[in-house]
Amino acid sequence: MHGQGRAVCLGPDIDTDMIIAGRYLRTKDHRIWAEHVFEDLDPHLAPRLLRAVIIAGKNFGCGSSREQAAIALKEAGAVAVVAPSFARIFFRNAINIGLPLVEADLKCSEGMTIRFDLEEGWIEAGGKRSSLRPLSQRMLDILRAGGLVEYWRVKQ
Amino acid sequence: MSSLSERILGAPAGEYVDRGVDRAYVHDGTGVLTLEAWKGMGSRGLFNPSSISVIFDHIVPANNSTTATLQHELREFARTSFLQFSDIGGGICHQCMSEGVVLPGEVVVGADSHSCTLGAFGAFATGVGATDMAAIWLTGETWFKVPHSIGVHLNGEIKGAAEAKDIALTYVSQLGMDGGSYRALEFIGEGTGNLSMDDRLVLCNLAVETGAKTGMFYADNLTVNYLARFGRSAGEQEKEPCDYVQELAIDMGDVVPLVAIPPRVDTVRPVRDLAGLPVDQVFVGTCTNGRYSDLARFSRIVKKNKVAVRTIVVPASREVLGEAIRTGVLTDIIEAGCTVGTPGCGPCLGAHMGVLGEGEVCLSTANRNFKNRMGVGGEVYLASVATAAASALEGEITEPGVP
Numbered sequence: 001m002h003g004q005g006r007a008v009c010l011g012p013d014i015d016t017d018m019i020i021a022g023r024y025l026r027t028k029d030h031r032i033w034a035e036h037v038f039e040d041l042d043p044h045l046a047p048r049l050l051r052a053v054i055i056a057g058k059n060f061g062c063g064s065s066r067e068q069a070a071i072a073l074k075e076a077g078a079v080a081v082v083a084p085s086f087a088r089i090f091f092r093n094a095i096n097i098g099l100p101l102v103e104a105d106l107k108c109s110e111g112m113t114i115r116f117d118l119e120e121g122w123i124e125a126g127g128k129r130s131s132l133r134p135l136s137q138r139m140l141d142i143l144r145a146g147g148l149v150e151y152w153r154v155k156q
Numbered sequence: 157m158s159s160l161s162e163r164i165l166g167a168p169a170g171e172y173v174d175r176g177v178d179r180a181y182v183h184d185g186t187g188v189l190t191l192e193a194w195k196g197m198g199s200r201g202l203f204n205p206s207s208i209s210v211i212f213d214h215i216v217p218a219n220n221s222t223t224a225t226l227q228h229e230l231r232e233f234a235r236t237s238f239l240q241f242s243d244i245g246g247g248i249c250h251q252c253m254s255e256g257v258v259l260p261g262e263v264v265v266g267a268d269s270h271s272c273t274l275g276a277f278g279a280f281a282t283g284v285g286a287t288d289m290a291a292i293w294l295t296g297e298t299w300f301k302v303p304h305s306i307g308v309h310l311n312g313e314i315k316g317a318a319e320a321k322d323i324a325l326t327y328v329s330q331l332g333m334d335g336g337s338y339r340a341l342e343f344i345g346e347g348t349g350n351l352s353m354d355d356r357l358v359l360c361n362l363a364v365e366t367g368a369k370t371g372m373f374y375a376d377n378l379t380v381n382y383l384a385r386f387g388r389s390a391g392e393q394e395k396e397p398c399d400y401v402q403e404l405a406i407d408m409g410d411v412v413p414l415v416a417i418p419p420r421v422d423t424v425r426p427v428r429d430l431a432g433l434p435v436d437q438v439f440v441g442t443c444t445n446g447r448y449s450d451l452a453r454f455s456r457i458v459k460k461n462k463v464a465v466r467t468i469v470v471p472a473s474r475e476v477l478g479e480a481i482r483t484g485v486l487t488d489i490i491e492a493g494c495t496v497g498t499p500g501c502g503p504c505l506g507a508h509m510g511v512l513g514e515g516e517v518c519l520s521t522a523n524r525n526f527k528n529r530m531g532v533g534g535e536v537y538l539a540s541v542a543t544a545a546a547s548a549l550e551g552e553i554t555e556p557g558v559p
Contacts, residue, residue: 062367093288148288153197
C-alpha cells in the first residue's frame with residue numbers, strides 16, 4: 001500500500017461538515033460530493049485534490065459519522081490524508097472505503113512531494129524520510145482489497 | 157479490576173477484539189449508503205434482522221423527490237427484510253433506542269456519531285460509518301479497539317438555572333474537541349445518583365464532541381426503574397475500581413448556564429458574558445435536548461408569554477410528542493408562538509426546515525455549531541433549554557432565571 005502526491009496543507013480540527021456539508025448528503029452520486037468537497041473551507045480547494053496528499057493538523061474528520069466525507073476526498077482524487085491524529089469514525093470510514101490514512105506530524109509546505117509506503121511503514125516529505133507506526137494487519141488487508149466492500153465480496 | 161468498557165468488550169484496554177453486536181441501527185441518511193455497501197458485499201443475507209433497526213429521522217418528511225426516492229428504497233428494503241423499522245415521525249434514532257430498547261451491558265452500534273448517547277444505560281454504545289454497518293448487517297459483529305477510560309467525577313447536584321447541558325458543556329470545554337479521542341468517558345461519583353435518565357442521556361450525547369468513543373453511566377436503581385416503565389427488566393452494574401488514564405472532577409452545584417460559541421463546541425462561556433447578543437432563531441430539540449423533560453422545562457418558562465423571535469421546537473420522538481400533548485405542554489408552547497416540527501433531527505444538520513440565512517444567528521439546544529452547520533453564513537450558539545427559552549422571549553441571548 002504505497003502512493004505519492006503533491007501536498008495540500010490544511011489546519012487542525014477539520015470536521016466532516018467542513019469536508020462535505022449536510023446539504024449535499026441526500027444523493028448516492030459520488031460526483032456531487034467530489035465537486036463540493038471542502039466547499040465551506042475553501043471553495044477553490046476541490047480541483048486541487050487530484051493526485052494530492054492532504055497534510056492536515058490534529059483531529060482530522062471530527063464530528064459527524066458521514067462516510068460521504070471520506071468518499072468525497074477519494075472521489076476528488078486525493079491519494080491519502082496525513083495528520084497527527086484522526087477522529088476515530090473518520091479513520092474507520094476512510095480505511096473501509098480504501099482511502100489510505102497516515103498518522104504523522106509533518107511540517108507542510110504547499111506542493112511538496114509526498115511518498116509513503118504503509119506496509120514498509122515510512123513516509124517521505126520533500127525528500128526527508130521518517131518511519132511510521134504500522135497499520136494493523138486487518139486495516140492493511142482492507143486497504144489492499146480496495147475497501148471493506150471488496151474485502152467481503154472476495155472473502156466469501 | 158476493569159472499566160465498564162473492558163468488562164462489556166471482554167478484554168483489557170488497548171486490545172483489538174471482534175465482538176458480536178446486540179443492537180445495530182441506521183437512519184435515513186446513513187442507511188442509504190449502508191444498503192449500497194451491503195449490496196456491494198454480495199447481498200448474502202442479514203445476520204440477525206430482528207437486531208437491526210432502520211429509523212427515519214434526518215430528513216422527515218422527505219424534502220424533495222431525490223430524498224423521497226432514496227427513502228422509498230430503504231423503506232421497502234427494511235420492510236421486506238423484516239428489520240425493525242420506524243418511519244417518519246417516529247423520532248430520532250438514539251431517542252427511539254432509549255425508549256426501552258437498549259439494555260445495560262449490551263454492545264450497541266449506530267451509524268451516527270451520537271450513538272454514544274446510549275451509554276447512559278451502561279451499554280457500550282458507539283458510532284460507525286455506513287460500510288462498517290454493512291459488514292455488521294452481514295456478519296453480526298465488528299472489531300473494536302478496547303478504549304482506555306477517562307473518569308469524570310460528578311459531585312453534588314445541579315443548582316439554580318443550570319441543567320445537564322451545562323454540565324456537558326463544562327466537560328467538553330475542559331477536554332476540548334479531541335481530548336477524549338479513542339477513549340471512553342465514564343461518568344462516576346456520588347452526584348450521578350442525582351441525575352435523571354434524561355440528564356444522563358444529555359451527558360453521554362456530547363461525549364463524541366470530545367472525540368470519545370462513548371460516554372457511559374453504570375446502570376443503577378434509576379436505570380432499572382426507567383426500563384421497567386417500558387416493560388424491560390435489567391440489573392444494576394456494580395462499579396469496580398479501575399485505572400483511568402485521566403480524571404476530571406466537576407462540582408455540579410458550581411456550574412452556571414453556559415453557551416458554546418461558534419464554530420467550536422469547546423469554546424464555552426457563561427451565558428451572562430454574551431447576554432444581549434441578538435438572535436434570529438431559537439431551536440429546541442435534537443438527540444441532546446428534545447425529550448419530554450426538555451419540552452416541559454421550556455414550556456414552564458414561555459407559558460403565557462410570547463416569543464420575540466421565530467422559535468422551532470422539535471420533539472425527539474412520537475412518545476415525547478404524545479406526552480407533551482397529554483400534559484398540555486404542547487399547547488403552552490404553541491400558544492407562546494413557537495412552531496412545532498415533526499419528531500426527528502429537525503434543522504440541526506442544516507439539511508431542511510429551519511435552515512439559517514446568510515448572517516443569521518441561531519441559539520440551539522443541539523450539540524454542534526460547526527461553521528455553516530445550519531446554513532451557509534449562519535452562526536449557531538449552543539445552550540441549555542432554559543437559556544433557549546429565556547432567549548426566545550427576549551430575542552437575544554439571555555440568562556435564564558432560577559426556577
